[in-house]
Amino acid sequence: MDSMIEIAAIDNDQMLLEGMATWIAGVPDIRLVATAPSVADLLSQVVTARIVLLDLNLEDFTDPVDNVATLVDAGFTVIVITVVPDLSYILATTEAGAVAYVAKTANLTNLADVVRAVARGDSPLTTEHAFWLGRDDRPDRPELTPREHEVLVAYGRGMTVDAVARRLGIAAGTVRTHLDRAKQKYAEAGRPIRHRGEYGERIREDGLGRERLPGRDSSRDSGPATH
Helix, strand or coil: CCCCEEEEEECCCHHHHHHHHHHHCCCCCEEEEEEECCHHHHHCCCCCCCEEEEECCCCCCCCHHHHHHHHHHCCCEEEEEECCCCHHHHHHHHHCCCCEEEECCCCHHHHHHHHHHHHCCCCCCCHHHHHHHCCCCCCCCCCCCHHHHHHHHHHHCCCCHHHHHHHHCCCHHHHHHHHHHHHHHHHHCCCCCCCCHHHHHHHHHHCCCCCCCCCCCCCCCCCCCCC
């Protein structure tokens, strides 16, 4: 049965937000229910949408990685939209929990397709996203898919398989499959995961979920430890 997909959008470009609202008004299964110029402004509202379109560069001196992580921690699913094809930003925001990346040059119909896929619980890879993820040449880091990253971070921070499944809206068996694939990739990279605690060690070692962009203060704590 078809259902309405509610989304929110965060962008400092008011003209773009108004244009997006006009365009989405003509899409029968997607409704834009909230807009904001910043993450803080959106979080100050009562928002029924769980999917957020987030501009990578809000020009308000906020860290894109923090913006994604803050929204994910608040229970939102984040699709990053940007005109800036910066490798470090794309990698870092993906690792912070963004499930999809869409260039602002993309056709709006393609954006609607990504929104629908995300609403189904998928982590769709656009051509641009796959290209930039494929250029991750950092040493000893396995190339995880966005969903493998989500599952690994949640499980590595102490959630059970069933809890991860509920949070992501997928089956427990699917969670185990993603964990097995991530575990295999780490083994192939020469950094095997041999026991439960090493999932958390790998996400801390690689800064998964809270990775800082180059030039920022890397001494800040990535968050409270889970037990």
